[in-house]
Structure formats: structure tokens, C-alpha cells
Amino acid sequence: MHGAGSVAELYRKHAPALHRRCLGIVGNPDDARDLVQETFARYLAAGARFADATPFAVLYRIATNASIDRLRRKKTASEDELDDNAAPSDSGSGSADPNHTARRVDALHDLVFLTRGLSEEEVTVAVLHHLDGYTQDGIAESLDLSRRTVGKMLAKFEDHLKKRAARTGFTAKAANDG
Amino acid sequence: MADRRFTDLELERSLAGDLSPARSAALAAEATEADKARLAELERDQAEYLRGVDVDAEVRRIEQRAERYKPEPRRGWLRWFLPLGTLVAAAAALVLFLQSKKPAPRPDDGDDFRTKGDDVSLVIHSEAHQLANGDTVTPGTKIRFEAQGGKPGFIAIVGVDGAHSTTVYYPYGAREATAIGKERLLPGAIQLDATPGDETFFALFSTKPFPIDAVLPAVTGAGTLPPGIAMSRVVLHKK
Numbered sequence: 001m002h003g004a005g006s007v008a009e010l011y012r013k014h015a016p017a018l019h020r021r022c023l024g025i026v027g028n029p030d031d032a033r034d035l036v037q038e039t040f041a042r043y044l045a046a047g048a049r050f051a052d053a054t055p056f057a058v059l060y061r062i063a064t065n066a067s068i069d070r071l072r073r074k075k076t077a078s079e080d081e082l083d084d085n086a087a088p089s090d091s092g093s094g095s096a097d098p099n100h101t102a103r104r105v106d107a108l109h110d111l112v113f114l115t116r117g118l119s120e121e122e123v124t125v126a127v128l129h130h131l132d133g134y135t136q137d138g139i140a141e142s143l144d145l146s147r148r149t150v151g152k153m154l155a156k157f158e159d160h161l162k163k164r165a166a167r168t169g170f171t172a173k174a175a176n177d178g
Numbered sequence: 179m180a181d182r183r184f185t186d187l188e189l190e191r192s193l194a195g196d197l198s199p200a201r202s203a204a205l206a207a208e209a210t211e212a213d214k215a216r217l218a219e220l221e222r223d224q225a226e227y228l229r230g231v232d233v234d235a236e237v238r239r240i241e242q243r244a245e246r247y248k249p250e251p252r253r254g255w256l257r258w259f260l261p262l263g264t265l266v267a268a269a270a271a272l273v274l275f276l277q278s279k280k281p282a283p284r285p286d287d288g289d290d291f292r293t294k295g296d297d298v299s300l301v302i303h304s305e306a307h308q309l310a311n312g313d314t315v316t317p318g319t320k321i322r323f324e325a326q327g328g329k330p331g332f333i334a335i336v337g338v339d340g341a342h343s344t345t346v347y348y349p350y351g352a353r354e355a356t357a358i359g360k361e362r363l364l365p366g367a368i369q370l371d372a373t374p375g376d377e378t379f380f381a382l383f384s385t386k387p388f389p390i391d392a393v394l395p396a397v398t399g400a401g402t403l404p405p406g407i408a409m410s411r412v413v414l415h416k417k
Contacts, residue, residue: 062351
């Protein structure tokens with residue numbers, strides 16, 4: 001379905017943004033580079049036949065979920081690996097505010113724990129809202145979704161969060177801010 | 179993000195040529211100085227990233243990894259020549275299966291059929307109407323999946339096309355089934371490609387999370403379902 005030439009073209013077009021996305025979550029350039037590879041590999045292996053999503057949208061969704069999944073596995077393997085030293089780099093807000101960075105780390109910790117079991121699209125929306133600080137309008141415009149769909153996904157996430165928190169006794173710090 | 183009217187994601191999509199025409203026009207007309215500065219910064223980052231990467235080498239690694247992520251295809255006529263021991267094991271598994279007193283699915287059970295009780299039933303919708311098991315569709319038809327059932331749990335939709343190629347349609351390209359609640363019409367649509375022959379779609383459901391790799395042997399006919407997972411399938415014929 002994809003020749004090497006078209007994969008290279010796809011890579012040149014989308015890899016930088018995907019690397020930024022992955023780096024913004026995992027905070028480590030080598031991991032981010034590996035996740036970009038994984039993202040493209042999964043995209044090619046699955047056969048990109050989605051009619052209602054552009055390659056960028058699908059790749060972005062895979063990259064976001066792969067990054068969260070990577071952190072989740074690291075967190076499971078060792079709680080220490082997801083510490084503040086592996087803080088995610090900011091995804092473009094340009095804030096040097098240490099409080100902002102701390103909130104972002106809190107949000108990331110919460111998201112890694114709380115998004116398990118959600119769909120890829122819901123994870124992507126939750127990360128954009130709770131980690132990157134996007135408004136619902138911003139997410140809707142960025143992902144070509146209706147504002148209503150974004151609202152429903154975030155409401156589902158909140159519901160999922162409450163149930164999971166009730167089940168585990170977990171108290172989300174940053175996700176509740178959103 | 180002072181005076182920003184466009185998100186980073188929109189600016190990145192713009193750089194990738196992926197922004198919708200309407201938003202592209204809006205970006206051209208309404209971008210603030212801060213938006214333009216950020217766009218230029220992202221463009222520089224993009225160029226710098228590509229300078230630091232051997233794209234051809236990356237593509238080779240990606241293609242190698244993609245092969246690993248592809249499920250084993252069914253082996254077609256070769257399966258008739260499986261070693262005798264494997265056949266004996268399959269017969270033993272069949273006896274165990276029958277002893278479990280759970281009825282095996284039969285293709286004539288209706289528009290779709292269910293296994294392991296009523297935990298899941300796959301329904302496929304085209305743009306115009308609901309498709310029935312065995313319907314003939316044309317390449318390019320857009321379809322959506324609905325996983326009917328009463329229990330919350332975890333769902334995956336997998337397809338096996340006429341070339342025995344397996345695709346995880348929902349959650350797309352994932353390795354684990356995803357949570358499903360009361361909303362049963364799954365998000366997203368797919369467009370059928372031109373691969374001729376039957377394409378079989380499987381809904382796999384469990385009340386507990388499960389890795390999709392664990393169910394692939396069952397959907398490709400190379401094994402059985404792990405315990406606790408229900409399966410429903412719909413076959414469409416492409417012509």
C-alpha cells in the first residue's frame with residue numbers, strides 16, 4: 001500500500017510534529033524518536049484506510065497514545081522512572097513558569113494513570129485539554145471535531161475519572177483543575 | 179500564548195499541508211503576529227529535526243517494525259498440510275469446546291451471530307443502511323461499526339480481508355481493546371479498499387481489558403479465543 005518513497009514523504013511531512021508531540025509527553029528525545037518510529041510502523045501495519053481522518057490526524061492519535069502507553073509501562077515497571085526529572089517538555093505554550101511546569105507534571109502523572117481503557121481519540125482529547133491546556137474550541141478546531149463531540153469526550157473522561165478514582169481511592173491533582 | 183488565535187496543533191497541521199481549506203483561509207487572514215512568530219518557530223524546528231535525521235534509514239527501520247506489528251496471515255491451502263499432531267490437538271480442542279455446552283456459531287444464524295452468550299453482536303452500517311451478513315459491497319463503501327450488547331467492558335474490531343491481511347479497525351492500530359460503555363455506535367468510519375473477496379469483521383468483547391494479539395489467532399482461524407472473550411462476526415463480500 002505504501003512504497004518506500006511515499007513513506008519517506010509521509011515521514012518528512014509529519015515526523016517533526018509527531019516528535020514534538022511525543023517529546024512533550026515523554027520528555028526524552030531518544031524515547032520520542034523511538035515513538036515516532038513506532039507510530040509510523042503501527043500506521044503502516046494497520047493499513048491506513050480510514051475515510052474520515054487524515055494521515056496526520058491518525059498519526060497524531062497513535063503518537064499520543066503510544067507516548068502515554070510508554071509512560072504507563074515505565075510507571076508500572078518503576079514508579080521512579082516517571083519522576084519530575086523526566087518532566088515533559090512544554091508543547092508550545094512557551095511558559096517558563098515553574099508552577100506551570102509542576103502542574104503539567106501533575107497532569108501527566110494523572111493522565112497516565114487515568115486514561116487507561118479510554119479510546120485513542122478520547123485519550124488524545126484528554127491530553128490536549130488537561131496536559132496542553134487547549135480549550136474545547138481549540139481542540140475542536142485542531143482535530144476537526146465538533147465542539148459537542150469534544151464536550152462529550154471530556155465529559156466521558158470526567159466520568160471515567162470519577163469511577164476510577166472511586167475504585168482506586170486515587171485523587172487527581174491536575175485533571176480536576178480542567 | 180499572548181494574542182494567539184491558532185493552536186500549535188493547527189499550525190503544525192498547516193505546515194504538514196493538512197489544515198482544512200476553511201482554517202487555512204482563516205490562518206492566512208487572521209493570524210496574529212504571535213501566531214506568525216510561532217509558525218516560523220515551528221518551521222525552523224521542523225527543518226532542524228529533519229536535518230538531524232537520516233530519513234531513508236528511519237524509513238527502513240519503520241518498515242521493519244511495521245512487519246513485526248502485522249499479525250501472521252492465514253496460510254491458505256498450506257493449512258491442509260499441517261502435521262498430524264496439530265490436527266489431533268485441534269480435534270481435542272474441539273471436543274473440549276463441545277463439552278463446554280456453549281453452542282458454536284453457525285453462518286446461518288442470521289445477519290450476524292454471537293458466541294459465548296449475548297455479550298456482543300456486531301452490526302455494520304453503510305452510509306445508507308444497515309448491512310447484513312453476506313451482503314455484497316463495492317470498494318470505496320464507507321462503513322461504521324456498532325457493537326451491540328448490554329454490558330460495559332472492552333471492545334476491539336478486527337477485519338480479515340480477502341488477501342488474509344488483518345487490520346485492527348477499532349481502536350485503530352491499537353494493541354489493547356478499549357473501554358466501551360453505553361454508546362455502542364463506535365466513532366470513526368472506514369472505507370473499504372479494492373482487495374477482492376470476502377472481508378470478515380470481528381467484534382471482540384470482554385468485561386476485562388485484553389490484548390488484541392491474544393485474539394488474532396481466533397480471527398485468523400489459527401487458534402481459539404481466550405476464556406472470557408466473546409466474538410461476533412459479519413462477512414461482507416467485495417465486488
